[in-house]
Amino acid sequence: MAYFPMFIDIEKKKCLVAGGGTVALRKVRVLLDFGAQITVVAPQIDPQILQLTGNVCVKERTFEPEDLKECVLVVAATDDVTENHRIARMAQKKHIPVNAVDQQEDCSFIFPSYLKHRDLVGAFSSAGNSPVLTQYLKESLKEILTEELGQINDYMGSIRPVVKTRIETEKLRRQVYQTILARLLAEKKTSLLPEELEQILIQEKRMKE
Numbered sequence: 371m372a373y374f375p376m377f378i379d380i381e382k383k384k385c386l387v388a389g390g391g392t393v394a395l396r397k398v399r400v401l402l403d404f405g406a407q408i409t410v411v412a413p414q415i416d417p418q419i420l421q422l423t424g425n426v427c428v429k430e431r432t433f434e435p436e437d438l439k440e441c442v443l444v445v446a447a448t449d450d451v452t453e454n455h456r457i458a459r460m461a462q463k464k465h466i467p468v469n470a471v472d473q474q475e476d477c478s479f480i481f482p483s484y485l486k487h488r489d490l491v492g493a494f495s496s497a498g499n500s501p502v503l504t505q506y507l508k509e510s511l512k513e514i515l516t517e518e519l520g521q522i523n524d525y526m527g528s529i530r531p532v533v534k535t536r537i538e539t540e541k542l543r544r545q546v547y548q549t550i551l552a553r554l555l556a557e558k559k560t561s562l563l564p565e566e567l568e569q570i571l572i573q574e575k576r577m578k579e
């Protein structure tokens with residue numbers, strides 16, 4: 371069965387990673403990419419995790435149920451299948467989304483293969499059928515989902531307030547956004563000059579009259 375792609379905001383939110391090995395490191399890197407505040411708890415912690423500063427705090431001991439306090443997301447990445455299962459059960463009882471590595475039956479969510487530039491994210495899931503297939507999809511889309519598109523996305527977000535106040539209907543606003551995007555892509559630019567945007571807004575108003 372396909373998984374529902376729900377995009378959640380984890381910026382500055384507490385996430386727990388139980389386990390401190392190779393797999394934990396991979397998951398920590400992903401969560402960091404989305405600005406999470408991560409606690410790693412494990413008796414043995416990979417030096418590469420210890421080197422991560424800022425949003426990662428480490429506890430060099432085994433998992434304790436109190437580690438789940440105030441967490442919005444949990445990853446059970448120990449090398450002990452029974453312990454991962456126990457952690458997952460506890461998290462699920464508290465209604466906290468949990469991923470248990472390589473134990474899909476214990477996961478309430480799974481990690482996607484993804485491309486990210488700034489706020490623009492493309493994510494793929496095979497429902498666990500084939501991570502190699504989702505990696506192939508990711509590689510294939512690298513030429514389309516570029517850093518420049520991430521910059522364009524930033525720009526489109528920055529002009530939303532002004533477009534919203536200047537253009538009255540949703541239908542016209544959509545047209546404006548389409549015109550701006552088409553122009554940026556055609557001219558290989560990531561933003562318009564204020565006067566160029568102004569010209570588009572005026573033109574759109576005139577067309578309505």
Ligand SMILES: C[C@@]1(CC(=O)O)C2=NC(=C\c3[nH]c(c(CCC(=O)O)c3CC(=O)O)Cc3[nH]c(c(CC(=O)O)c3CCC(=O)O)/C=C3\N/C(=C\2)[C@@H](CCC(=O)O)[C@]3(C)CC(=O)O)/[C@H]1CCC(=O)O
Binds near residue numbers: 396400482494
């Ligand atoms: C996306 C990515 C993210 C990440 O890991 O962070 C990810 N797997 C990645 C790579 C990868 N994983 C594996 C291989 C070897 C080839 C192969 O086995 O197919 C490769 C490829 C490689 O290594 O190149 C082995 C593997 N993975 C799982 C099992 C368990 C099983 O099948 O029972 C086994 C077998 C272990 C064994 O047989 O011993 C299970 C899961 N792996 C998932 C995610 C979730 C489903 C995602 C989906 O829907 O596709 C899920 C369900 C759980 C989860 O969320 O972790 C990351 C790519 C990152 C990127 O984008 O580059």
Ligand SMILES: NC(=O)c1ccc[n+]([C@@H]2O[C@H](COP(=O)([O-])OP(=O)(O)OC[C@H]3O[C@@H](n4cnc5c(N)ncnc54)[C@H](O)[C@@H]3O)[C@@H](O)[C@H]2O)c1
Binds near residue numbers: 388390411415431453
């Ligand atoms: N390394 C890989 O690429 C890979 C690939 C596929 C599957 N796996 C599986 O994923 C799991 C984790 O792999 P890994 O390579 O990260 O293992 P690892 O041996 O590098 O790390 C295991 C970690 O779990 C910690 N741990 C053990 N008991 C704990 C507990 N009670 N509480 C908190 N932490 C605890 C250890 O201290 C250690 O940090 C294993 O079951 C492995 O079979 C690993």
